[in-house]
Amino acid sequence: MTETPCSEGCGLNLVAPVGCDATETATSLGLPLGNAVAFDPVIPTPGEVTLMATIATRPKAVAAAAKALSTEGSAVSVIEDSPGYAVQRVIATIVNIACEIAQQRIAAPGDIDIAVGLGLNYPQGPLALGNHHGPTLILEILDALHARTGDPSYRASLWRRASR
Structure with a gap:
């Protein structure tokens, strides 16, 4: 599990669960769920970014994660919070x-x-x-x-x- 912490005001904390879900990963790191968005750095899919929102992730945090992690022409999808990707x-x-x-x-x-x-x-x-x-x-x-x-x-x- 990794994190990119930021203050409550920046609206984004990226977490990288391995076999876990976004909520569990953010909670174990003590991060606010509203700012937490997970991505899969373990086995990236070329040309695609798959994000996992926690049960309480704000839409602004998802948008910020999509902007930070996607490149021109890459598809971004958001999946339900579940163990693993x-x-x-x-x-x-x-x-x-x-x-x-x-x-x-x-x-x-x-x-x-x-x-x-x-x-x-x-x-x-x-x-x-x-x-x-x-x-x-x-x-x-x-x-x-x-x-x-x-x-x-x-x-x-x-x-x-x-x-x-």
Whole structure:
């Protein structure tokens, strides 16, 4: 979690949740919810900025965040406050499923990456993707999502835990 603090008058505090929601992140940092807007610096989507407002974020703060984080021609979307971002959730889940397959010795790690690359036309396999973003970050996302949602699909593979 990171922050860009400002006084109550400036109208914006940027937070960067990892597997958490904007409200929880701002609250844990002691920031006023009305000025807090979250963005996803972990796995940015090229040409797009996805913002997450807290339950009490003022429209002026959202507008200021959009102006600060977007570039000419980039799309800005605001999503509901929820644990994690779509990209964090999807990538962490894909990596975790690949880890489960490796853990159960259904396929070797290299074969998993090749199969996903060929079968789904991914630019890199899920294990290479997990290594690119870092095993610690993937675990942090999975652990936070599992703790907040209780959804077993976010329970980190033991193989992923052991291989970080």
